[in-house]
Amino acid sequence: MTRIVRYLRALERMEEAGRVRTSSDELARLTGVTAFQVRKDLAYFGSYGTRGVGYTVPVLRRELRQILGLGRKWRLIIVGMGRLGQALADYPGLAEGYELVAGFDVNPEVIGRTAGPVQVEPMDRLEEVVRSRHVEVALLTVPEAQAQPVAERLVRAGVRGILNFAPTVLSLPSEVAVENVDFMAGLSRLGFFMLNPRWREEMMG
Amino acid sequence: MTRIVRYLRALERMEEAGRVRTSSDELARLTGVTAFQVRKDLAYFGSYGTRGVGYTVPVLRRELRQILGLGRKWRLIIVGMGRLGQALADYPGLAEGYELVAGFDVNPEVIGRTAGPVQVEPMDRLEEVVRSRHVEVALLTVPEAQAQPVAERLVRAGVRGILNFAPTVLSLPSEVAVENVDFMAGLSRLGFFMLNPRWREEMMG
Numbered sequence A, B: 001m002t003r004i005v006r007y008l009r010a011l012e013r014m015e016e017a018g019r020v021r022t023s024s025d026e027l028a029r030l031t032g033v034t035a036f037q038v039r040k041d042l043a044y045f046g047s048y049g050t051r052g053v054g055y056t057v058p059v060l061r062r063e064l065r066q067i068l069g070l071g072r073k074w075r076l077i078i079v080g081m082g083r084l085g086q087a088l089a090d091y092p093g094l095a096e097g098y099e100l101v102a103g104f105d106v107n108p109e110v111i112g113r114t115a116g117p118v119q120v121e122p123m124d125r126l127e128e129v130v131r132s133r134h135v136e137v138a139l140l141t142v143p144e145a146q147a148q149p150v151a152e153r154l155v156r157a158g159v160r161g162i163l164n165f166a167p168t169v170l171s172l173p174s175e176v177a178v179e180n181v182d183f184m185a186g187l188s189r190l191g192f193f194m195l196n197p198r199w200r201e202e203m204m205g
Helices: A002-016 A024-031 A035-044 A057-067 A083-089 A123-132 A144-157 A183-195 A197-204 B002-016 B024-031 B035-044 B057-067 B083-089 B123-132 B144-157 B183-195 B197-204
Strands: A074-079 A098-105 A118-122 A137-140 A161-164 A177-180 B074-079 B098-105 B118-122 B137-140 B161-164 B177-180
Touching: A002 A024, A002 A035, A002 A057, A002 B183, A024 A035, A074 A083, A074 A123, A083 A098, A083 B083, A098 A123, A118 A123, A123 A144, A137 A144, A137 B183, A144 A161, A161 B183, A177 B183, A183 A197, A183 B002, A183 B137, A183 B161, A183 B177, B002 B024, B002 B035, B002 B057, B024 B035, B074 B083, B074 B123, B083 B098, B098 B123, B118 B123, B123 B144, B137 B144, B144 B161, B183 B197
Parallel strands: A074 A098, A074 A137, A098 A118, A137 A161, A161 A177, B074 B098, B074 B137, B098 B118, B137 B161, B161 B177
Antiparallel strands: none
């Protein structure tokens, strides 16, 4: 799916620049993917392009946005309003596809503070807000030990998708979508590939 | 590589609990991977375990740490000391495997501030610090438009690995290791899988 997101970003830039046509070769170059892979991915979603003409930028962009659910605004909360949570609340790209409904924390010094479009609320309001505001997605930025119990509270209250920033594997019902943002794992991979540059190609190939 | 990091985390918890033996079945259960995959991954790195006995926890843990380069302390800087950079400087896990040497920013209001173990320095000191302190790794938390030019400065100064938090694909010499932490892509994937739960299995299978 990361590839689909990359294609979409490239298409958005082309559209800003007033471009109408693109090709799998160009998308490949801009996203670091092979042209074969681009054609295969887009065909999987029903976009075939025309030989010698390529793809129409605004049409392909609209299709990919729909596939990714970007046409709709997901209702979202942030649980854990430390510096990471606050940075996320302020993140420029967030407002485009998401409606940030609320942020929660246990720390009395943080509760009441403004972060991006919301004021930080106490954790005991979590269930009430999730239910009354029909929250669908949560960004989970609580300490590692809290991640699993807080995730379970979220799911019981009705959240269907969690972006987990804690370095732990959440164990949740299979109908709940979970994605992990684990930068310590990213750092470990980095060290590994710096020590073993050849293994990268072997594992990729 | 994410799997290797997960195995390591599970082993660390076992060792803390005083456990001496484990099995591919147990590692599989704790990390959300199949037992077959666990055996295959560990065999790839030369750890075979003994049928009916399994793996010795401290031995396997030491081997995995070595493979991941965790025995050594990488010298690291953070470029971009906004809230995300500051949150990273303070991150509890960072001090274990990394020596945070410095943090940099262009904002005069941030320069001089203490964040984790460092004081924020101005960007024009970047090359000098990278060279004199033999910095190997950089966490890149600058705005999207700055990511590519700053990454090029880092590489010219001698940095060999970059953990990139900006939502952009860096174009750098192939001998430089780059890992991306792109939480907007994570959010997009989440939306996609919430809309198309069946496609997840299809793509995984």
